[in-house]
Amino acid sequence: MEHIYLDHAATSPMHPRVIEKMMEVMGQEFGNPSSIHHFGRSARHIIDEARAEMAKSIGASPNEIIFTSGGTEADNHAIFGAADAYRDKGNHIITTEVEHHAVLHACQQLEKQGFTVTYLPVDETGRVSAEAVKNALTDETILVTIMYANNEIGTIQPIKEIGELLADHQALFHTDAVQAYGLQKIDVKELQVDLLSVTAHKLNGPKGIGFLYAHKNVMLSSRLFGGEQERKRRAGTENVPAIAGFLEAIRVAQEEREAKTEQYKSYQQLFVQKLNENEVNFTRNGSLDYSMPHVLNLSFPGTNVEQMLVNLDLAGIAASSGSACTAGSIEPSHVLLAMFGKGDDRLQNSIRFSFGLFNTAEQVEKAALETSKIIKRLT
Template identity: 45%
Template sequence: MSKLIYLDNAATTKTAPEVVEAMLPYFTEYYGNPSSVYSFAAQNKEVITQQREIIANALGAKTEEIYFTAGGSESDNWALKATAEAYGNKGKHIITTKIEHHAILHSAEYLEKRGYEVTYLDVDEYGVVKLDDLKAAIRPDTILISVMFANNEIGTIQPIKEIGEIAHEHGILFHTDAVQAFGQVPINVDECHIDMLSASGHKLNGPKGIGFLYIRKGVKIRSFVHGGAQERKRRAGTENVPGIVGIGTAIERAVRTMQERTKKETEVRDYLIKRVLEEIPYTRLNGHPTKRLPNNANFSFQFIEGESLLIRLDMKGICGSSGSACTSGSLDPSHVLLAIGLPHEIAHGSLRLTLNEEITKEDIDYVVDSLKEIVAYIRQMSPLYEDFLKKQK
């Protein structure tokens, strides 16, 4: 394959060279266990504290409010399950949305089987939570509201500050899955009244297998992993020092480059959206037209099956997806696209393209030209498209 255009950065990103360089010494030179008492190991404990400070500063949080995990899914599981356990005597009602990542949805289902009640909020046609619906769903026994900062499939950014204010006014804990948003948009946990926040390293040019959960001081969340005193006795297990250095370096880089990087991504994204919508008929953009992540474009093509589209794009060296990487083996249409009101047959023909700062307009020209050719070819073989054209005459 002579050409590779990677447009699946919502699934994972390339680890930045400066991140790899920062991590390498902690595999072979500074490999001590941070829990050991001798100075060779203790220096790693200090390095972990430094990375915690970097992350806390990026969020407007306190250093002791950052807890390292193995990634976003673990952080989401911890936020829901441990909160339910800690506050179960106050109430057993949780509010979330129908478009959350499956780490949230499956955790919620797990809790439902254990006696908790979960309200799954509808969203509008753009994937935005309706604040009036949220207010109406609140009950005296509601203990947690969990709404993702930005959707991983359609890129829609939620009114997080307003949601946090509603939760705060009612004395309810507020968690947000910020795995896709962190590093792409500015986030301040105090301004948004966020009590817990999940993030992952490999979504922002850091390594895989490392993430964190922000837990506001005073939130009485239970320990998630037992067996040691690490992470202030809340998450046992020897710390992943190279991974922690990697995520800290990646976050420092993301904050430093955010303004310039996202400006370029937005410009190229809008160019992509304009060309696709203008040049490929019977196509729609999914998600909010403006309140979306800088690098996200999600389309539905009528009379197209998404898997065929992805295979033919791959043959041209273009990497995209039809939705969340965590459900890529599923034959069911995206739960997010169904939640915004798309019928099954259109939801099946979806394509998510997520950019990085290296993607140029010239790359997009190649992608769109390839898309036009592939979509026309697949539609040509579709009896549904043929019937549709006959009815149009």
């Protein structure tokens, strides 16, 4: 049986070029980048080259890139680091109800430390309004953290509009761009963001490596204590092979971004077309106008998440609900809950299909046909 992976929004397979580059670096480079001898300088050169190209990819300067262990650490460093560094200016933070848990749980922890957090609601497409951000701002607001694109439904937030309204406010602006980077053209100056989080494993790079962009004028308290790596902002010997792999993944993503965007859009259209041809009852969750091309979140009335995921897996199709599975029960997605409210059937019958590397039109068509069969059987 062919296994079809349609869960690229959760994580993605490494690109062959990434694997090749990492194997090369692991075989040839073992020096500590902090060492001044030849071996250390050789490793340092790889890091410096990567930092410069990653900075260029978002319109930043090399000294504004902090390597992290991934998106969670980048989000945490931005939120806790900014909250601690700017606490003398206020204790109010603004975020949304649909953020990744790396942001939501960080904000909840800050509430326990005396900070006030406003969780902005979203509309039925999962989008927050810039006006809502404006209305929530106070003289005590020191940080606004709003994701670029949602990982469950793909909705893109009005980051540029929010950046413009924050231009004359003391609050720092952080965006979790984990789901968007690689498929969206991002310029931190144009967006007017102060902090931006990225991880490699969402764009066919290795797990365990990411970066945080922090504007040169932003102060951040350290989260890790030890050596003086990353200009004393993030202690710990750098993961040179992973950084090299991350850079290669970015190069591939830049080369293929436009083609991949069109390809994934065509996959969405094909999937929906096949469902319609098979007279499947479904609705799309999220925005048609502001959406990532690779994420398709669908609600299937008369089904439930657990049944669907088990049956899809038995049919060789890997998809997800965006929900947490615990002890055989499905917790409603906090994103869908924020969009539709308690009691809505879509909280219990929505599935996320997300496309990426190695997927083909034939696989997408087959997955849609198998999905149709499952739904007809269950309903």
